[in-house]
Amino acid sequence: DAMVIQNPRYQVTQFGKPVTLSCSQTLNHNVMYWYQQKSSQAPKLLFHYYDKDFNNEADTPDNFQSRRPNTSFCFLDIRSPGLGDAAMYLCATSTLVRDTQYFGPGTRLTVL
C-alpha cells in the first residue's frame, strides 16, 4: 500500500545533542511537509518542500533544518534540541501544495 513512513517512531535525545528524524513516501507526491505537534494542540507547520524548492515558515526556529535528497525521502534535523522541542513530529505529503495531505504515524521526540 502506498504510504508515508516515519522512522523512528520514538526518539530520545539529550539536551543540545543533534537529532535527525526521517520520512519516506511511496505515494510519489511532489510536496512533503514537516509539522510539530505538542500535546493537545493542532499540528504546526515548520516547512515544506515542493520538489526541491524549500519553503520555511516565518516563525520556524533556525534550530530546525530540513533536507530532501530525492522525491521519496525528507529529513528533519534539530541542531540543538531544547526541552521545548519535545513533541510529536509529523511528516505529510500531497500532490499539490493546496491539496489533500496524507500524514505519517509521527515520531515522538523526548529531550532529556
Added chain:
Amino acid sequence: GENVEQHPSTLSVQEGDSAVIKCTYSDSASNYFPWYKQELGKGPQLIIDIRSNVGEKKDQRIAVTLNKTAKHFSLHITETQPEDSAVYFCAANTGNQFYFGTGTSLTVIP
C-alpha cells in the same frame, strides 16, 4: 492569514447518538476543507473532505456540510461507536498551506 476556529473542544456522546463538530474560517479564498481523525499516539488520518463547489458530502456514517457564505463547515457523525473516540481536526487551505482548527476530543460512551 487564515483563522480557523473549532468548537467544541471536548464532546461526549452516548453510543448510537450523533456528534457534530463545527468550524469557521476567515479567508474567503479557501476552497478545500478536510477533516482528520487522530487517535492517541498516531498521525492524523483523513476521514472526509469537501471542496467549495459542493455543499454537502457523505460517506457512510460521516458527513460534512459547507456554507461558503457564512464561512463555516461541520462534521456530522451518526450512530457513533466507541471506536469513533479520538481527536478530530478541521482544516482550511489558504495560500500555500493548511490552517488547522484546535481540535475536538470526542468520547463515545458505550
